[in-house]
Amino acid sequence: MSNAESPVAPAGASEAIRDYVTAVDGLLLDVPWRRRRELIADLREHLRQYPELMTVEQPREYAAELRAAAGAVPGGFLSGFRSASWPTPLEWCESVLRGAALILLALLGYKILDHLSYFVIGDPSSQGSWPGALDLAVQELYPVPAFRGSTGTGLLFYAPLAVLVGQLTTAAVLLRAPQRRPALRVLSYLSLGIVLAVLGYGAMRSIA
Numbered sequence: 001m002s003n004a005e006s007p008v009a010p011a012g013a014s015e016a017i018r019d020y021v022t023a024v025d026g027l028l029l030d031v032p033w034r035r036r037r038e039l040i041a042d043l044r045e046h047l048r049q050y051p052e053l054m055t056v057e058q059p060r061e062y063a064a065e066l067r068a069a070a071g072a073v074p075g076g077f078l079s080g081f082r083s084a085s086w087p088t089p090l091e092w093c094e095s096v097l098r099g100a101a102l103i104l105l106a107l108l109g110y111k112i113l114d115h116l117s118y119f120v121i122g123d124p125s126s127q128g129s130w131p132g133a134l135d136l137a138v139q140e141l142y143p144v145p146a147f148r149g150s151t152g153t154g155l156l157f158y159a160p161l162a163v164l165v166g167q168l169t170t171a172a173v174l175l176r177a178p179q180r181r182p183a184l185r186v187l188s189y190l191s192l193g194i195v196l197a198v199l200g201y202g203a204m205r206s207i208a
Contacts, residue, residue: 013051020047020054026178027063031070033088039066087174087181092167094188099166101191103158104198107145111137135205142202 021044028036043066047053057065115133140146147154173180 016054017044017047017051020059022179023059024063024066026174026181027060028067028070029087029174029178031067035070036087039070091170091181091184094185094191095166095170096163097166097195098169098184098187098191099162099164100158101194102165102169103162104141104145104194107141108137108198111140138198138201139205141198142206143199 021040024043025036025040028039031039043062112134115137144151144155145158147157170184173184
């Protein structure tokens with residue numbers, strides 16, 4: 001049967017097809033992304049022609065068949081480190097950005113807690129005001145958080161750590177709830193804002 005003669009999904013089925021395809025795509029994140037893109041494109045076209053197939057198999061069953069056809073095995077927790085396949089190169093970079101933002105927030109939180117500790121077990125009079133302490137804490141994170149007193153060592157330490165944190169948190173979310181991929185994109189924008197805010201403020205204070 002030619003494409004011109006193939007049945008086409010009615011307009012009302014478009015949303016159901018999109019939801020079905022998205023569900024299958026989320027269950028195939030362990031398949032290399034180029035191959036997964038091909039499989040999903042074929043699936044989308046196939047369902048447009050035969051939408052009744054969505055009632056035959058659940059997304060999980062269909063994903064298992066596609067995974068077997070692709071020769072992939074279900075990925076484990078550490079599958080997130082494969083930059084070519086989890087879930088795409090762009091999203092891999094976004095995960096690193098989220099990891100960097102988490103590290104910056106953790107370091108900033110540590111410095112704030114360190115400031116607070118003097119009010120509990122130290123001498124509060126030895127500490128400056130809150131605005132001054134926060135200003136100093138942010139400046140210490142620019143341009144790269146120091147490690148053992150060296151920003152060079154900090155870059156060598158925190159850059160791989162950002163990859164590690166970003167990939168582990170991405171894997172933890174997507175293995176359990178792949179439908180949250182759009183939420184991760186929102187967090188990526190927020191993370192970009194955090195990183196730019198820290199870098200921008202540090203640069204401004206360094207030239208002041």
